Amino acid sequence: MAKPKPNMATEFSVARGKRGVSRGLTKEIILDKTKIVCADRGIENVRILDVAKLCGVQPSAIYNFFDGREGLLTALAESIAREVILYGEPDSGLSPEHKLRFITDQVTRIMYKNELNARMELMDIANKGLIDRGVNRELNEYSxxxxxxxxEEGAALGVxxxxxxxxxxxxxxxxxPSRVLWYNYEGSEQHSLSQIQDEVYELIHHYVAARTA
Structure with missing residues (x-):
C-alpha cells in the first residue's frame, strides 16, 4: 500500500530524522525557543546555535525548517503578526473611542497571554527598536x-x-509590556487581563482626548 502523502496544510509539521532532526521538533517549538533568546538577549543577538541548544538539537536541525537566521527571525515576526490579525479590525460602525479601545485591548491581550511577547518588546526598546526597523517592519507599519x-477620525469629529x-x-x-510583566511578577499585586486593559485604555485615552474648556 502506498504511503499517504503528508498533509501540507499542517503548518507546524513534525520533523522525521532529516539531517539529525529530533522527532517531535516543530516550527512552533523553534519559534517559542527563539522568543526566549530574543527576550533574554535582544533580537540582534539571536544565534542559530543558541536556539538549537534550547531545542536540544544540532544547529543543522534548525535549517530543515528555516533558511538561516534571517528566515527564522522573519518567521518569528510573521507568527506575531498572525496574532494581531487574528483579532481583526475594529467594526467600522464603532465610534473612534470604541475603535481605540479595541486596539488597546488587542495589544494588551497579546502581551498578557504570552509573557515572552512583553519581554521581547521591552528588550527591543533597550536595543533602539531593531524590530521596528527590521524584521517586523511590515507588521509595525500595519499597526x-x-x-x-x-x-485622525477622532480628531475630525472633535473627540x-x-x-x-x-x-x-x-x-x-x-x-x-511593563504593566503586564509588573502585575504578573511574583509578590506584586496581581491584575486580571481586563484590569490591565482598562488601565491601558484610560492612559491612552487621557492623552488623546480633546481638551475641554
Whole structure:
C-alpha cells in the first residue's frame, strides 16, 4: 500500500530524522525557543546555535525548517503578526473611542497571554527598536496605519485632539509590556487581563482626548 502523502496544510509539521532532526521538533517549538533568546538577549543577538541548544538539537536541525537566521527571525515576526490579525479590525460602525479601545485591548491581550511577547518588546526598546526597523517592519507599519486612521477620525469629529501617531504608539510600547510583566511578577499585586486593559485604555485615552474648556 502506498504511503499517504503528508498533509501540507499542517503548518507546524513534525520533523522525521532529516539531517539529525529530533522527532517531535516543530516550527512552533523553534519559534517559542527563539522568543526566549530574543527576550533574554535582544533580537540582534539571536544565534542559530543558541536556539538549537534550547531545542536540544544540532544547529543543522534548525535549517530543515528555516533558511538561516534571517528566515527564522522573519518567521518569528510573521507568527506575531498572525496574532494581531487574528483579532481583526475594529467594526467600522464603532465610534473612534470604541475603535481605540479595541486596539488597546488587542495589544494588551497579546502581551498578557504570552509573557515572552512583553519581554521581547521591552528588550527591543533597550536595543533602539531593531524590530521596528527590521524584521517586523511590515507588521509595525500595519499597526501604525490602523492607529493613525482611528486618531485622525477622532480628531475630525472633535473627540480627539490632533496628536502624532508615533507618540501614541510609544505610549503602547512603554506602558503595555511593563504593566503586564509588573502585575504578573511574583509578590506584586496581581491584575486580571481586563484590569490591565482598562488601565491601558484610560492612559491612552487621557492623552488623546480633546481638551475641554
Amino acid at each position: 501604525r496605519n490602523r492607529l493613525r486612521k482611528v486618531l 480627539f485632539r490632533p496628536v502624532n501617531v508615533d507618540t501614541v504608539r510609544a505610549f503602547f510600547v512603554a506602558s503595555v
